[in-house]
Amino acid sequence: MLSRRIIRVKVMQALYSIESMNNETRPGEALQILKQNIEQSRHLFTYLVYFIIEVARFAERDAAQKARKHLPTENDLNINTKIAGNEVIWAILENTSFKKSLEKFKITYLIDDELVRKLYLSLISSTEYKEYTALQSRDKKSEKKILEYIFGNLMLPEENFISDVEEKFIHWDDDADMMIVLMNGLMQKPAAFNFEEMVSKEKMDFAIDLMECVISKKSYCLELIKPKLKNWDAERIASLDMILMQMGVCEFLYFETIPPKVTINEYIDLAKEYSTEQSGHFVNGILDNIHKELIAENKIHKKNFKNSTL
Secondary structure (H helix, E strand, O other): OOOHHHHHHHHHHHHHHEEEEEEOOOOHHHHHHHHHHHHHHHHHHHHHHHHHHHHHHHHHHHHHHHHHHOOOOOOHHHHHOOEEEEEEEHHOOOHHHHHHHHHOOOHOOOOOHHHHHHHHHHOOOHHHHHHHHHHOOOOHHHHHHHHHHHHHHOOOHHHHHHHHHHHHHOOOOHHHHHHHHHHHHHHOOOOOOOOOOOOHHHHHHHHHHHHHHHOHHHOOOHHHHHHOOOOOOHHHHHHHHHHHHHHHHHHHHHHHOOOOOHHHHHHHHHHHOOOOOOOOEEEEEEHHHHHHHHHHHOOOOOOOOOHHHO
């Protein structure tokens, strides 16, 4: 399931989209944008899982095609199709939430058959595949390991595959690390994984509250931020840096379960990853300064933003 860090990224993306619209959103539109961002991650993950399945099941197509040759060789008639019956794959295929995601996003229409074939050919030439097919029995460890190999060693390093994903999913760069985490979770419990609830209610509430807090408390956050900019022109500071600092200030003031140190470290990392080279140091300095000031003035009471007059 999605971590709080990823939730912050989704909120950041939604706020950036809203700012790009000059903050002229209709009632409910901000929430819709946030939910769409999270739904895009579900769409992407479903696609990646189905692509792994298609590569594995290509063994059956390969065997059938070669058996239909006019003069098939002995090798053509003895293609090993063990991977097509991989037990982890079939647990996923029988997973009701996966079936619903496949249908919802029409994933089968997105698959590039030629790309599947190329990755399958890379798979069957690998030592890992030969070791897998040499095993006479099936066990959970080897069933899982070969699928992890397809994903981590064939799909992710393949430039053509990544180019294809980037064309289909504009948030791939932002979501790539999250996809690895989700894939690990799926491989552990393929039958129980819920593709429809990639965000728990608690984390979805956090996402909505954080976004609404930044929107409703924007003026107050800027009152705290702008005096700390010194010689910086607020209009020339990277938009993402300003958004991240507003998110950080909101967490200082209104989210009682999040320690300020955690908040500062999270936004330093996000600034480094998503903004400019200097952003991590810049965001760290501003947030640390604001936090010290709020402490000195006894303004951190962690009251829910909906009940706060600040």
